[in-house]
Amino acid sequence: MPLTDTWLKKNLGKVRVEQHVEPDRDGLSVRVSPKGKITFQMRFRYEGKQARLDLGSYPNLTLLQARQELQKMKGVLEAGHDPRVYKKLEVHKVTNALTFQELYLEWHEKYCMPNKKNARQQLRSFELYVFPKYGYLPADQITLHMWLELLEDHFEKSASITDRLLTNTKQCLDWGVNRRLIENNPIRHITGKRDLNIKKNKVDRILEDNEVALIWKICDESRMALKNALFIKICLFYANRYSELRMAKKSDFDFERKIWTVPPENHKTGKYTKRPLLRPILPEIEPFIQQAMELNNSIYMFVNNGTKEMYGQNGPGKLPYNVMQYARRHYGVEMKHWSMHDLRRTARTHFSRFTSRDIAELMIGHTMPGEQGTYDYHDYQKEMSIAYKQWWEKLESLTN
Numbered sequence: 001m002p003l004t005d006t007w008l009k010k011n012l013g014k015v016r017v018e019q020h021v022e023p024d025r026d027g028l029s030v031r032v033s034p035k036g037k038i039t040f041q042m043r044f045r046y047e048g049k050q051a052r053l054d055l056g057s058y059p060n061l062t063l064l065q066a067r068q069e070l071q072k073m074k075g076v077l078e079a080g081h082d083p084r085v086y087k088k089l090e091v092h093k094v095t096n097a098l099t100f101q102e103l104y105l106e107w108h109e110k111y112c113m114p115n116k117k118n119a120r121q122q123l124r125s126f127e128l129y130v131f132p133k134y135g136y137l138p139a140d141q142i143t144l145h146m147w148l149e150l151l152e153d154h155f156e157k158s159a160s161i162t163d164r165l166l167t168n169t170k171q172c173l174d175w176g177v178n179r180r181l182i183e184n185n186p187i188r189h190i191t192g193k194r195d196l197n198i199k200k201n202k203v204d205r206i207l208e209d210n211e212v213a214l215i216w217k218i219c220d221e222s223r224m225a226l227k228n229a230l231f232i233k234i235c236l237f238y239a240n241r242y243s244e245l246r247m248a249k250k251s252d253f254d255f256e257r258k259i260w261t262v263p264p265e266n267h268k269t270g271k272y273t274k275r276p277l278l279r280p281i282l283p284e285i286e287p288f289i290q291q292a293m294e295l296n297n298s299i300y301m302f303v304n305n306g307t308k309e310m311y312g313q314n315g316p317g318k319l320p321y322n323v324m325q326y327a328r329r330h331y332g333v334e335m336k337h338w339s340m341h342d343l344r345r346t347a348r349t350h351f352s353r354f355t356s357r358d359i360a361e362l363m364i365g366h367t368m369p370g371e372q373g374t375y376d377y378h379d380y381q382k383e384m385s386i387a388y389k390q391w392w393e394k395l396e397s398l399t400n
Contacts, residue, residue, distance in 0.1 A: 002024050002025050003022060003023075003024040003028075003030060003063060004063075005062075005063055007022070008030070008038060008058050008059075008063060011032055011036065011038065012036055012038055012058060012059065013035075013036035014032075014036045015034065015035060015036055016032065016034055016036070017034065018034060019031060019032065019033055019034060020032040021041075024067075026067075026070060026071075026074075027042055027043045027044055027070065027074070028040065028041070028042060028043075028055075028066060028067060028070045029041050029043060030058070037057060038057060038058040039054055039055075039056070039057045039058075040054070040055040040056055040057070040058065040061055040066040040069075040070075041053065041054055041055065042055055042069075042070050042073050042074075042083065044073075044074075044077055044083065046077070046082050046083075046084075051084065053073065053083050053084050053087060055069045055070065055073070056069065073086070073087070097138035097139070097140060097141070098138065098139050098140075098176070098181055098182065099135060099136055099137060099138060099139065100130070100131075100134050100135055100136075100137055100138075100139040100142060101131050101135030101136065102139075103139045103172060103173075103176050103181060103182065104123075104126055104130075104131075104135075104172050106181075107171075107172045107175045107176070108122075108123050111175060115271065117243055117268075118313070120313065121313060121314075122164065122168050125161055125164055125165060125168075126165070126168070129150075129154055129161070129165060130150065130165060130169070133150060134146065134150065139173070139176060139181075139182045140182045140183055140184070142186070143186060144186035144187060144190075147169065147186065147187045147190075148187075148190070148195070148196075150165075151165060151166055151196055152196065155196055155197075155198070159198050159199070162192070162196065162198060163192045163196075163198050166187070166190065166192050166196065166198075167192075169187060170185065170187055170188060170190070173185035173186075173187065173188070174188065204345075205336070205337075205338055205339075205342040205345065206342070206345060206346050206349055207338060207342060207343070207346040209398050211335060211338075212236070212346065212395070212398055213398040213399055214327060214331070214333065214335075215232065215236070215323055216233065216236075216395070216398070216399040217399065218323050218326050218327060219232055219233055219323075222322075222323075222326045222330075224319075224322060224323075224326075225305075226291070226295060227292060227295050227296075227302055227303075228319050228322075230288050230291060230292045230295075231245065231292075231302055231311075231316060231319065232319055232323070232340075232343070233288055234285065234288055234289065234292070235316075235340060235343050235344070236343045236346075236347060236395070237285050237288075237347070237388070237391070237392065237395065238260075238279055238285075238347075238363075238388075239343070239344045239347035239348050239351065239363060239364045240262070240279070240344070240364070240365065241267065241268060241341075241344065241365060242316045242317075242340045242341075242344075243266070243267075243313075244262045244266055244267050244277070244365070245301065245302065246302060246310065246311045246313070246315070246316055247266045247300075247310060248260075248262070248266070248300070248301045248302070249299050249300055249301065250293050250299060250300070250301055251299070252301075253281065253289055253293075253301075254281075255281065255286065255290075258280055258281040258282075258286075259278050259279070259280060259281060259381065260278070260279045260280075260281055260289075261276050261277070261278055262276055262277035262278075262279070262365070263276050264276055267365050268365065269365065269366065269367050272367075273367060277365045278379050278381065279363070279384065280381050280384050280385040280388060282385060282388055282389060282392065284389075284392045284396075285388075285392070289301075296308065316340055317339070317340065319340065320337075320338050320339055320340060320342075323335075324337070324338075344364060347364075347391065348360060348363075348364050350391055350394060351363055351364075351387055351391065353390075354386070354387040354390040354391060355383060355384075355386065355387035356383075359380060359383045359384060359387060360387070362380055362384065363384050363387060363388070
């Protein structure tokens with residue numbers, strides 16, 4: 001007769017004189033030790049020889065689960081494989097499985113650090129929101145449902161961080177699959193917009209002339225650190241990505257040739273073009289650059305306070321808040337929120353009044369479109385200088 005749960009419960013832990021084997025059906029049986037330990041076994045023939053395979057012990061493995069495992073092993077046998085070898089490989093895989101934290105840290109070191117400028121910031125997000133919950137689990141055993149549960153829970157707190165977690169988790173798991181460190185990526189086809197209702201708002205903040213004038217005025221008169229005031233002014237003038245200035249070395253500024261060189265590794269398009277960005281140093285902006293250099297004895301233009309280390313990633317992002325706070329306290333002005341990137345957008349909008357679209361795009365570090373970017377290696381320093389000169393005159397008219 002087939003095994004029943006009643007029989008298993010009755011014989012579990014029951015002491016007997018000798019080992020007993022009780023058959024079930026389809027090649028399943030249980031072995032009961034003299035001390036009453038019950039082990040499910042699969043009886044089969046492989047290469048003409050009778051064999052047995054331990055599937056697991058009761059009650060850790062239920063009768064239903066044992067019958068399901070039996071069918072799985074029968075499939076392995078029908079495929080021509082030895083179930084005993086297959087089972088050993090399964091155990092080895094689980095024992096040596098990479099945890100998600102181990103996988104992410106390997107991806108972070110081998111891919112993110114060489115290729116992503118905000119790699120450390122992304123790692124910090126995972127340290128805060130993912131590792132405490134799933135970091136210790138084998139990466140292959142975290143299901144689609146588990147990932148969605150984590151992302152949906154966090155979405156209520158921050159849509160932008162949730163989008164970052166989703167994007168980087170997908171990339172990490174794909175990287176692991178491609179290197180055969182894990183077998184699958186359950187969230188490969190999940191998108192923030194469709195599955196999590198993450199809506200990216202298009203930002204179109206352009207500062208008005210009176211706002212630009214106020215920012216410049218606050219940089220001059222507030223107790224803001226001089227390096228921060230200079231950082232804001234130089235970014236506003238050049239419309240550079242603030243990371244390009246944050247990572248700049250003093251040696252990048254050639255005052256004889258009057259050129260600021262942004263190495264390929266320091267700007268967004270550099271990893272594709274392998275070309276530096278060249279920006280003219282006008283007499284009007286040169287004193288600001290020289291003054292920034294004199295503030296420290298580091299190789300970097302801007303450093304963390306009291307060190308020779310490059311200005312931290314999060315430092316520049318806090319500057320607009322300080323300016324807005326000063327405007328509120330000292331001028332009673334409630335400035336609409338703005339960011340360092342909004343300075344870049346504001347300057348780029350003004351550039352269109354002074355030069356052609358192609359020159360304006362080069363000024364902010366974008367590449368020329370299509371084949372023009374492949375074949376045109378002219379540096380356009382003269383054309384950019386003319387536009388920057390007109391932009392300076394505009395700034396001067398506002399701040400005076």
